[in-house]
Amino acid sequence: xxxxxxxxxxxxxxxxxxxxxxxxxxxxxxxxxxxxxxxxxxxxxxxxxxxxxxxxxxxxxxxxxxxxxxxxxxxxxxxxxxxxxxxxxxxxxxxxxxxxxxxxxxxxxxxxxxxxxxxxxxxxxxxxxxxxxxxxxxxxxxxxxxxxxxxxxxxxxxxxxxxxxxxxxxxxxxxxxxxxxxxxxxxxxxxxxxxxxxxxxxxxxxxxxxxxxxxxxxxxxxxxxxxxxxxxxxxxxxxxxxxxxxxxxxxxxxxxxxxxxxxxxxxxxxxxxxxxxxxxxxxxxxxxxxxxxxxxxxxxx
Numbered sequence: 001x002x003x004x005x006x007x008x009x010x011x012x013x014x015x016x017x018x019x020x021x022x023x024x025x026x027x028x029x030x031x032x033x034x035x036x037x038x039x040x041x042x043x044x045x046x047x048x049x050x051x052x053x054x055x056x057x058x059x060x061x062x063x064x065x066x067x068x069x070x071x072x073x074x075x076x077x078x079x080x081x082x083x084x085x086x087x088x089x090x091x092x093x094x095x096x097x098x099x100x101x102x103x104x105x106x107x108x109x110x111x112x113x114x115x116x117x118x119x120x121x122x123x124x125x126x127x128x129x130x131x132x133x134x135x136x137x138x139x140x141x142x143x144x145x146x147x148x149x150x151x152x153x154x155x156x157x158x159x160x161x162x163x164x165x166x167x168x169x170x171x172x173x174x175x176x177x178x179x180x181x182x183x184x185x186x187x188x189x190x191x192x193x194x195x196x197x198x199x200x201x202x203x204x205x206x207x208x209x210x211x212x213x214x215x216x217x218x219x220x221x222x223x224x225x226x227x228x229x230x231x232x233x234x235x236x237x238x239x240x241x242x243x244x245x246x247x248x249x250x251x252x253x254x255x256x257x258x259x260x261x262x263x264x265x266x267x268x269x270x271x272x273x274x275x276x277x278x279x280x281x282x283x284x285x286x287x288x289x290x291x292x293x294x295x296x297x298x299x300x301x
Contacts, residue, residue: 027065027068027069027143028069028142028143028144028145028290029163030055030056030057030062030065031065031066031069031070031290032145032163032286032287032290033054033055034051034054034055034062034066034074035077035286035289035290035293036286037050037051037054037055038051038074038077038078038289046078048062048063048073048074048075051074062074069143069294070290070293070294070296070297071294071296071297071298072293072296072297076296077293077296077297116208116209116211116227116265117208117209117210117211118155118210118211118212118213118224118227119154119155119211119212119213120212120213120214120215120220120224121212121213121214125214126214126215126216128180129178129179129180129181130177130178130179130180130181130214131180131181132180133152133178133180133181133182134152134153134181134182134184135150135151135152135157135158135175135178135181135182135183135184136150136151136152136183136184136185136186136189136190137149137150137151137158137171137174137183137184137185137186137190138185138186138187138189138190138191138194139167139187140187140190140191140194142161142194142197142198143198143290143294144161144264144287144290144291144294145161145162145163145287146161146162146163146164146166146167146170147159147160147161147194147197147198148160148161148162148167148170148171148174149190149193149194149197150174150190150261151189151190151193152212154210154212155209155210155211155212156193156197156209156210156211156212156262156265157211157212157214157261157262158174158177158261158262159197159261159262159263159264159265160173160174160261160263160283161263161264161283161284161287162283174261177214177259177261178214193209196209197209197264197265200298209265211262211265211266213262213266214261215256215259215261218246218252218256219256219259219260221244222240222244222253222256222257222260223256223260223262223266225240225243225244226240226257226260226266226267226268226270226271227266227267229267229270229271231267231295231298232295232296233270234270234271234272234292235270235271235272236271236272236273237250237251237253237254237257237271237272237273238250238253240253240257240271241253253271254271254279257271258280258282259282260282263282263283264291268281268282269281269288269291269292270292
């Protein structure tokens, strides 16, 4: 018994956190607080001055920082991701947020201008909970906080987000999905993925991002459908369910969306409720709004 306990303890992955990845005063932290203020007070249409005061910036400073980060002003961002404005935006011809999207199930999988080539491990591989699989991981600064990136020799397998201090919780969440895998901290292996994912200038069709999906057969079908939602658009859970031939499985689709291990790359943030509400997000609703706003800026530019 003691030998078995010792072996299990040795096998349990322990992340070695990098201390140089959380610089003070990062753009995202200021923007996150501004987005949080917008999210809580959007019905009052907070002014730039009120937002700036809340996050400790001057109005001019916040305007420049926010626009540099998102490609949109705080006011335009509010309009892009606030539900109350969705219909107005659509009526004016701005396809920044749609409450439904006709899923096309043919052709190569693609994430906006970030072209993705993806393959799936078999359901049998998934059932082994990662046994025999080596997953390399690293923490990197991203436009949406700290990104935990996990890769295998076949491609990107995991992408999670957290705020400073939440690295261990994010690692526990992700590694718990494949508890029998061997985990190796290797930022030299994950850095190229971080650069490729978050830098739009590197989104090229002739150099697609390699992704490996590890999930159940149903989850794989849902995640594949998510890849077909273009940047700047959104899709309801019911539309996704209909698109994969399971029109009565909206609740199960929601669970599969929430279990997506490839945040941002497989765009679960583009899944919304039937009413058009943004609903929840595994890594925080504020972060979901941030990603949608950032994508709106990329689309506009």
